[in-house]
Amino acid sequence: MKTLSKVLSALLSAVMLISLSGCWNYSEIDDMNIVAGVAIDKNKKENNLQLTVEMVDTQEGMQQSQASFKMISLSGNTIFDIARNMISLTGKKLLWSHAKVIILSEEVAREGLIKVIDWYSRDTETRADVFLFVSSEKNAHEVLNLNSETKTIISYELAQMMNDETFTSTAPVVQIWDFIDKLESSGDNAIAPLIYMYEKNGQKNEHVNGTAVFVRDRMVGKLNGDETKYALFAKNKIKGGVLEVENAKGTPTYSLEILSSRTKVKPKWVDGRLEMQIHTVTHTGLDEAMSAEGFAGEETIQAIAERAGESLQQNILSVIRKMQREYHADIFGFGEIVHEEMPRTWRKLKDKWPEEFTGLDVKVRSEIIIQSTAKSSRTIKLGD
Numbered sequence: 001m002k003t004l005s006k007v008l009s010a011l012l013s014a015v016m017l018i019s020l021s022g023c024w025n026y027s028e029i030d031d032m033n034i035v036a037g038v039a040i041d042k043n044k045k046e047n048n049l050q051l052t053v054e055m056v057d058t059q060e061g062m063q064q065s066q067a068s069f070k071m072i073s074l075s076g077n078t079i080f081d082i083a084r085n086m087i088s089l090t091g092k093k094l095l096w097s098h099a100k101v102i103i104l105s106e107e108v109a110r111e112g113l114i115k116v117i118d119w120y121s122r123d124t125e126t127r128a129d130v131f132l133f134v135s136s137e138k139n140a141h142e143v144l145n146l147n148s149e150t151k152t153i154i155s156y157e158l159a160q161m162m163n164d165e166t167f168t169s170t171a172p173v174v175q176i177w178d179f180i181d182k183l184e185s186s187g188d189n190a191i192a193p194l195i196y197m198y199e200k201n202g203q204k205n206e207h208v209n210g211t212a213v214f215v216r217d218r219m220v221g222k223l224n225g226d227e228t229k230y231a232l233f234a235k236n237k238i239k240g241g242v243l244e245v246e247n248a249k250g251t252p253t254y255s256l257e258i259l260s261s262r263t264k265v266k267p268k269w270v271d272g273r274l275e276m277q278i279h280t281v282t283h284t285g286l287d288e289a290m291s292a293e294g295f296a297g298e299e300t301i302q303a304i305a306e307r308a309g310e311s312l313q314q315n316i317l318s319v320i321r322k323m324q325r326e327y328h329a330d331i332f333g334f335g336e337i338v339h340e341e342m343p344r345t346w347r348k349l350k351d352k353w354p355e356e357f358t359g360l361d362v363k364v365r366s367e368i369i370i371q372s373t374a375k376s377s378r379t380i381k382l383g384d
Helices: 002-021 058-063 079-085 106-111 114-122 154-167 176-183 225-234 301-327 334-341 343-358
Strands: 032-043 048-056 069-076 093-095 101-105 131-135 191-200 203-215 218-223 242-246 252-270 273-289 361-372
Touching: 032 069, 032 106, 032 154, 048 079, 069 079, 079 114, 101 106, 101 114, 101 154, 106 131, 106 203, 106 218, 114 176, 131 154, 131 176, 154 191, 154 203, 203 225, 203 301, 218 225, 218 301, 225 252, 225 273, 225 301, 242 273, 242 301, 252 301, 252 334, 252 361, 273 301, 273 334, 273 343, 301 343, 301 361, 334 343
Parallel strands: 032 093, 032 101, 101 131, 131 191, 273 361
Antiparallel strands: 032 048, 048 069, 191 203, 203 218, 242 252, 252 273
C-alpha cells in the first residue's frame, strides 16, 4: 500500500509540474492506465504469445483505503503489437514507467527470451530496473491472478519481496538490465528467480525461491533455494540469510545468522591447468542452539565455526560441480574474472569457454567467524 501511495503521489506531482510548465504533449492521469506488472505466456491454441497486464485502478484506489487493480490479457505475434492493441480494450494508453515486474512462464523461458524481452528493453517508455521472474506454475498469469484472492497488487508485493530478499538469500535478485547484460556476455550466464504459488489457511500466496539457469537466452535447469544460497556465495552476492550447522554427531543443531560475507575468486595456472581459487569469509551470529548441553567438551564456538566452514565449502563446491556437469552454465562469472585478470588467456579461451568451464578445476576455502551469540552466551539449562 505504501508503495502504491508513493507511485500515485509521484505521478500526480509529475502531471502537475508538466501542466504548470505549459508542455504541449502531457497526458492527463485519467487518460492512462498505470501498469504495475506483466506476465508472458505461450498461447498454444493460436501458437503465439499471451500478455497479461496488472494495472493500478487510480479511480477506485483514490476513493478507497485499499489499492485497486485491473487485469487484461491479449494474444498476438509480438509483444509490441499486443501492447499497442491493448489500448482498444482499455480505451486508454498504458503507462509503463511504473511497472515493477515481468513474470515469464517456464515454457516461454525454455524456448528463448530474446523475442519477448527485446521490446521491453528497447522501448523508451519502459524502465530497465524492473524485476524479472520465471514462473514454476503452468502459466505465468496465474501468479498475477492471485490479486483476486489477496486483494492486493501482486506486482508491487513481488517488488517488495525482492527488496527484502537479502534477509534469506534463497533466490537471486535480477533486474532486466542485469539479465540482458549477462546474455550479451561470453563469460557469465544469466539467471532469474523462480516464483511458485502455495496455499496457507485456504488462501493461495506467492513464494519466490530458487533459480532458473540459462544458457544463452534459453532456460536449461533449476536450482532449489539452498543451492541458490551457495551459488550466491560463489558469486559474492550474499548479504544475509541463515546457515544451519550440525553438531559433532551430525544432527542439525545450530543456526548462524549471516551478518556479512566476502568472496574472492582468483584464477591461477597450477601445473599447466587453469584453476579458480575461491575464498569466502563470513561473519555470523549464533542465533539458535537446539541443545540443552551447552558448549561443553569439544563443542566450543570455534568447533561450531570450523564445522560450519567445512559444510559451506562442500556445498559451494557441490553447486559449482552441478553447473559444470549438468547444465554447462557459468552462472558464477568465472569467465568474466579470467577476462579481467588474464586478458591474454581469455583471448585463447573465449571461443571455447563453455567447454573450458565444464572441465575447470575449482578449489574452495570457507572461513566462518562467529562474532556474537546474540543476547546470551549460554544455552537454556533444564532443571533437575
